[in-house]
Amino acid sequence: MKRRNLLIGAAVVGGGLVVGYRAWTNSFAAHAAALVARPGESLIGGWVKIAADDTVTVYVPHIDMGQGTHTALAMMLAEELDADWSKVRTEQAPPDKAFANRFLAKGWIMQGLRVPSFLDGAVDTTFAEAARFLNLQLTGGSTAVRITGQVGMRIVGAAARQVLLEAAASRWGVTPRELSVAAGVITHVRTGRSLRYGEIAASAAGLDLPASPPLKQRKDYTLIGTSVPRLDIPAKVTGTQKYGIDVRLPDMRYAAVMSAPVHGGKLVDVDPAPALAVKGVEHVVPLEAAVAVIARGYWQASRGLAALQPRFTDGGNDTFTSARLDAQFQRALDGSEGTVRLKTGDPAQALKDVARDKLVTAAYRVPFLHHAAMEPVNATAQVKDGKLTVWAGDQAPLPARREIVRLSGLAADDVTFVPTPLGGSFGRRGGANGATGFYFAQVIALAKKIAPLPVQMIWSREEDFAQGTYRPQVATRLQAALGADGKPLAWSQAYIDGVPSRVESFHIPYAIAHQSFRAVDSRHHVRLGSWRSVNHTQHGFWTESFIDELAHAAGRDPFQYRRDLLPAGSRARVVLETAAAKANWGSPLPPGVGRGIALVESYGSIVAEVIEATLGSDGTPVVHRVVAAVDCGDVCHPDTATQQVEGAIVMGLSAAIA
Amino acid sequence: MITLKVNGAEHQVDVDPQTPLLWVLREALELTGVKYGCGVAACGACTVHVDGAPVRSCSLPVSAAAGAAIVTIEGLSASAGMPAGALHPVQQAWVAVQVPQCGYCQSGMIMATAALLKRTPKPTDAEIDAAITNLCRCGTYPRVRRAIRTLAETA
Numbered sequence: 039m040k041r042r043n044l045l046i047g048a049a050v051v052g053g054g055l056v057v058g059y060r061a062w063t064n065s066f067a068a069h070a071a072a073l074v075a076r077p078g079e080s081l082i083g084g085w086v087k088i089a090a091d092d093t094v095t096v097y098v099p100h101i102d103m104g105q106g107t108h109t110a111l112a113m114m115l116a117e118e119l120d121a122d123w124s125k126v127r128t129e130q131a132p133p134d135k136a137f138a139n140r141f142l143a144k145g146w147i148m149q150g151l152r153v154p155s156f157l158d159g160a161v162d163t164t165f166a167e168a169a170r171f172l173n174l175q176l177t178g179g180s181t182a183v184r185i186t187g188q189v190g191m192r193i194v195g196a197a198a199r200q201v202l203l204e205a206a207a208s209r210w211g212v213t214p215r216e217l218s219v220a221a222g223v224i225t226h227v228r229t230g231r232s233l234r235y236g237e238i239a240a241s242a243a244g245l246d247l248p249a250s251p252p253l254k255q256r257k258d259y260t261l262i263g264t265s266v267p268r269l270d271i272p273a274k275v276t277g278t279q280k281y282g283i284d285v286r287l288p289d290m291r292y293a294a295v296m297s298a299p300v301h302g303g304k305l306v307d308v309d310p311a312p313a314l315a316v317k318g319v320e321h322v323v324p325l326e327a328a329v330a331v332i333a334r335g336y337w338q339a340s341r342g343l344a345a346l347q348p349r350f351t352d353g354g355n356d357t358f359t360s361a362r363l364d365a366q367f368q369r370a371l372d373g374s375e376g377t378v379r380l381k382t383g384d385p386a387q388a389l390k391d392v393a394r395d396k397l398v399t400a401a402y403r404v405p406f407l408h409h410a411a412m413e414p415v416n417a418t419a420q421v422k423d424g425k426l427t428v429w430a431g432d433q434a435p436l437p438a439r440r441e442i443v444r445l446s447g448l449a450a451d452d453v454t455f456v457p458t459p460l461g462g463s464f465g466r467r468g469g470a471n472g473a474t475g476f477y478f479a480q481v482i483a484l485a486k487k488i489a490p491l492p493v494q495m496i497w498s499r500e501e502d503f504a505q506g507t508y509r510p511q512v513a514t515r516l517q518a519a520l521g522a523d524g525k526p527l528a529w530s531q532a533y534i535d536g537v538p539s540r541v542e543s544f545h546i547p548y549a550i551a552h553q554s555f556r557a558v559d560s561r562h563h564v565r566l567g568s569w570r571s572v573n574h575t576q577h578g579f580w581t582e583s584f585i586d587e588l589a590h591a592a593g594r595d596p597f598q599y600r601r602d603l604l605p606a607g608s609r610a611r612v613v614l615e616t617a618a619a620k621a622n623w624g625s626p627l628p629p630g631v632g633r634g635i636a637l638v639e640s641y642g643s644i645v646a647e648v649i650e651a652t653l654g655s656d657g658t659p660v661v662h663r664v665v666a667a668v669d670c671g672d673v674c675h676p677d678t679a680t681q682q683v684e685g686a687i688v689m690g691l692s693a694a695i696a
Numbered sequence: 697m698i699t700l701k702v703n704g705a706e707h708q709v710d711v712d713p714q715t716p717l718l719w720v721l722r723e724a725l726e727l728t729g730v731k732y733g734c735g736v737a738a739c740g741a742c743t744v745h746v747d748g749a750p751v752r753s754c755s756l757p758v759s760a761a762a763g764a765a766i767v768t769i770e771g772l773s774a775s776a777g778m779p780a781g782a783l784h785p786v787q788q789a790w791v792a793v794q795v796p797q798c799g800y801c802q803s804g805m806i807m808a809t810a811a812l813l814k815r816t817p818k819p820t821d822a823e824i825d826a827a828i829t830n831l832c833r834c835g836t837y838p839r840v841r842r843a844i845r846t847l848a849e850t851a
Contacts, residue, residue: 102798103798104796104797104798104799104834105797106797265794267791267794268794268796270796270799271790271791271794271795271796271799272791273799274796274799274802275783275787275790275791275795275796275799275802275806276729276769276770276773276783276787277727277728277729277730277768277769277770277803278729278770279799280728281800283728283731283732284728286726286728292723317712318712335711335715335719335723335724336719336723336732337712337715337716337719338712338715409833410833411798411800411833412731412733412739412741412798412800412801412831412832412833412834413731413733413798413800414732414733459798459799460798461731461798461799461800461801462798462800462833462834463798464833496732498735499733499734499735499736677794678794681794681797681836681839684835684836684838684839685797685834685835685836686835687835688835688837688838689833689834689835
């Protein structure tokens with residue numbers, strides 16, 4: 039069993055995706071193949087399928103919500119596989135245990151196996167994430183290319199290539215060393231005989247996968263690092279991409295729903311008569327905290343819902359306002375409650391010692407933000423013959439499936455979850471979190487009500503906004519003491535905590551001797567969730583606004599001031615300097631145009647931006663130019679990385695003016 | 697019964713005449729390329745052509761579209777006389793510039809652009825801003841503009 043253990047280990051660090059689970063048990067492999075492979079197709083290792091016509095299908099355990107990772111991950115696998123890229127397709131991995139990585143992660147943890155050398159230095163920071171994200175089949179935290187790709191897809195591709203070569207060698211009675219491969223064709227160099235992957239895949243599928251197949255050197259890449267057209271885009275320009283809201287089933291009914299407008303509220307009562315009077319309406323369904331109307335069409339359902347006058351409890355929060363919440367926060371920040379998250383040196387003393395004119399203070403507030411994905415929350419469900427099927431987009435299909443099983447009260451084997459692409463999400467739809475996934479409970483209840491008919495529940499845009507899981511409204515107070523040279527000696531910050539996250543976002547990149555950070559957990563009834571970049575969204579704004587205040591107080595240039603506080607040669611300093619250089623920092627600007635710079639690290643990527651803007655006569659800022667310098671590590675697909683930065687700039691600006 | 701001419705084919709639909717065209721297209725005709733985004737004609741995800749004009753179908757009663765030539769994203773290419781399976785020039789530009797991210801708003805973006813360019817083959821930036829007011833949360837706006845400029849240059 040030693041070899042099998044090794045296989046599992048390699049899988050974890052090394053992409054256990056395939057390799058690992060195949061090593062786990064043969065019945066698992068058969069189970070996975072039964073899920074996805076049709077006659078004439080061979081599932082190799084579990085994550086790559088090769089058909090007789092040479093089509094290579096890569097199963098991707100991340101959800102496409104626009105970020106382009108399906109293409110990037112397929113590229114990483116195809117690179118090591120030496121596949122013909124024109125034959126490569128991707129499919130969403132089924133939310134099934136066979137396609138989870140938890141066995142691999144577990145195997146690695148339990149056995150403490152050595153990390154492959156190509157991961158040296160990277161694994162310390164990524165291991166915890168690998169264990170946590172790969173096993174959950176979760177899309178978030180910028181893990182796809184960084185972890186699934188580097189430690190998963192590449193090794194899977196290399197391992198599959200090796201067994202394909204072994205199978206070909208065996209057929210010809212030669213050694214694999216005598217073979218070469220390019221674009222999915224294996225050639226016996228001496229005799230010129232050749233075999234396409236599709237011809238040999240069935241033989242290769244039965245072979246044991248190697249634990250640590252050799253990986254390519256960066257200089258040998260032909261696919262990684264190129265911007266091939268994204269595989270998902272043709273369907274997205276022809277309207278044929280099917281999102282959750284596009285699921286169509288025979289006799290499907292549509293439901294509109296209204297939850298208690300004050301979060302935490304429950305339904306008291308509702309008179310169904312006005313809705314039932316609307317033509318096409320079939321049911322009014324009271325739920326614990328909502329009322330739903332089921333009709334033959336969504337328009338009729340929403341007309342029916344609009345006719346109702348449900349009464350909800352409000353927990354005494356009906357007059358709660360953002361101003362009241364801020365007052366609560368300010369009281370909390372005034373005191374000493376909370377937790378000291380980090381303390382270096384003696385910032386209190388440094389602040390006391392400094393002259394009054396060298397003391398800088400600031401207070402910042404940020405509002406609730408909604409994800410506002412273009413596809414409103416929706417889910418489709420059907421209960422038939424005691425079995426439940428749910429179709430929905432979700433960033434975390436396996437936890438979503440678990441949650442659906444729990445909510446339905448059915449046995450796991452009687453529940454099928456079909457994950458669909460998401461029309462945006464940005465953290466909104468992740469079933470791992472019960473608070474975000476309560477719409478699953480709604481749709482399950484509705485499907486039970488009209489079983490065996492299927493029902494598609496769509497939240498109206500208004501409902502989607504009202505029932506958000508918002509980036510929290512939070513506030514902070516900052517104090518700093520400047521030295522004689524204008525540099526900060528001390529930085530002391532108290533802030534209201536954001537959402538639970540595995541990454542602490544308060545850290546500042548600047549070399550300041552005395553630092554303290556106090557976090558206060560100040561509760562309220564409004565539902566919160568992860569928003570793009572999670573807590574970095576507020577902390578990046580606070581840190582960078584305050585360092586600007588310090589530069590201003592010191593009479594220094596904001597770029598130079600930051601630069602001087604960053605260690606020479608550090609990634610952060612290189613990124614900052616690159617942004618400044620590309621933006622011609624310091625060059626003359628037209629009258630009325632301002633220029634600013636900021637630097638934020640988030641989930642291992644460091645970004646600096648220079649923005650040139652004017653303030654319009656009506657007070658609306660007009661952005662003329664944004665220059666971004668980004669160190670996000672190895673870039674697999676430069677154009678999709680660029681797309682992400684372009685889109686993030688737009689989304690960041692929307693938050694800045696909120 | 698209401699008679700609808702959609703993508704060159706006639707359909708009889710039995711619906712409340714006040715039903716927005718959007719829901720008839722998506723549900724009765726299963727043309728799901730046209731998207732629901734806001735329901736109040738603000739986001740443009742539901743844009744289709746009605747007698748050549750870009751219309752936000754979520755706010756147009758189906759009765760108002762009866763008899764008119766309706767084109768959805770599914771029929772855009774054919775409506776411009778392209779052979780079956782070929783992409784409309786706007787769709788081609790969208791692929792060339794790699795515009796979409798999540799893609800949900802893109803049907804509407806493309807329909808709005810096709811209508812704009814038919815009227816105004818070489819739009820100025822101001823004309824683009826005035827005509828393409830569709831919303832995109834992924835932030836594809838810079839690429840939408842770049843794709844339109846590419847089309848304008850070759851017009």
